[in-house]
Amino acid sequence: MKELVCKTENTHQYPIIIEKGLKGRLSQMKALFSQYHKVVIITDKNVAKEYLNDIERQVRLAGPKVYSIVIPPGEQSKCLEETATIYDELVKCNITRTDAILTLGGGVVGDLGGFCAATYLRGIDLIQMPTSLLAQVDSSVGGKVGIDLDYGKNLVGAFHQPRAVLIDPLFLETLEDHFLMDGMGEVIKYGCISSAPLFVKLMSYTYHEDLMEDMEDIIAKCCKIKRDIVQEDEHEQGVRRILNFGHTVGHVVETYFKFKKYSHGEAVAIGMAQITKKTVEEGISQRDTYTNLIELLEAYGLPTKLPKMPLDKVQEILFTDKKFENDSLYICALEKIGKAQIVKMQKQQAIELFR
Secondary structure: OEEEEEEOOOOOEEEEEEOOOHHHOHHHOHHHHOOOOEEEEEEEHHHHHHHHHHHHHHHHHOOOEEEEEEEOOOHHHOOHHHHHHHHHHHHHOOOOOOOEEEEEEOHHHHHHHHHHHHHHHHOOEEEEEEOOHHHHHHHOOOOEEEEEEOOEEEEEEEEOOOOEEEEOHHHHHHOOHHHHHHHHHHHHHHHHHHOHHHHHHHHHOOOHHHHHHOHHHHHHHHHHHHHHHHHHOOOOOOHHHHHHOOHHHHHHHHHHOOOOOOOHHHHHHHHHHHHHHHHHHOOOOOHHHHHHHHHHHHHOOOOOOOOOOOHHHHHHHHOOOOOEEOOEEEEEEEEEOOEEEEEEEEHHHHHHHHO
């Protein structure tokens, strides 16, 4: 077992527990669950089939009454309509500020359920239990929650730190390889921006089994990097911007293809490759940074080529990016593997990222 503590600006702190088999020991976590009269589990249909009955039973044994809300899987559920449906269910369950939401699922469930926790009754407690690799290494930690609009990804959201993040790598055993590789896009990101040793280690794996054997350590390393950054800059005014490496381009790709052709990890991989290609041309990144990045992304079956998209449509999506401040956009660029910097550019410069 590995346990980290995340301390945020408002003196709130919470544990990030990473342990194989943790999902089978929730009933023993009475200190966490017994403080609530009710816990509402939000999950999606795919996860519910595999795990919901057992998780419900275990949380109930730890003390609270348990209710469940099951949403359709996929990015399309991160919308205002599904948010309203969840609010209605929370009202029917008579949820109060002394109760909590537990999100059981991937990034969509965590973002959507977390947003509902942040906004229902002006905020109730949130426990994150991520089941996908992408959510385990990234979206469950740090307190960013939100939903999409037709104009772009995560345009409505909040910072709402959880009370605990419970990570069981054994959830990944029932994950299809496609979704495992999707999560590796974010793992590779952490190696790029902060840990050359992690990047090199990822290059050394030759078998799926070897990767899974070390997964607890890999998840812990990524969570520690994010924890350290979040503690320094909770609300993304400075260093936390490096966590967006590849995301500015990636979110445009996801949105343009209506979240159907490319998963989040695939889109981020394209974004990391495209931005690094451009920053090598500008002399910001070392040339071998780009070649090594492409080699690693392709080794994990991730795409690296920017798909064809009309620039007028790209501009329409890009200019709604929440990371714009007036006419300036901050992007993360690599100096070399393991070392990142923030680059400020104007709107029209940002369009050049897509040429």
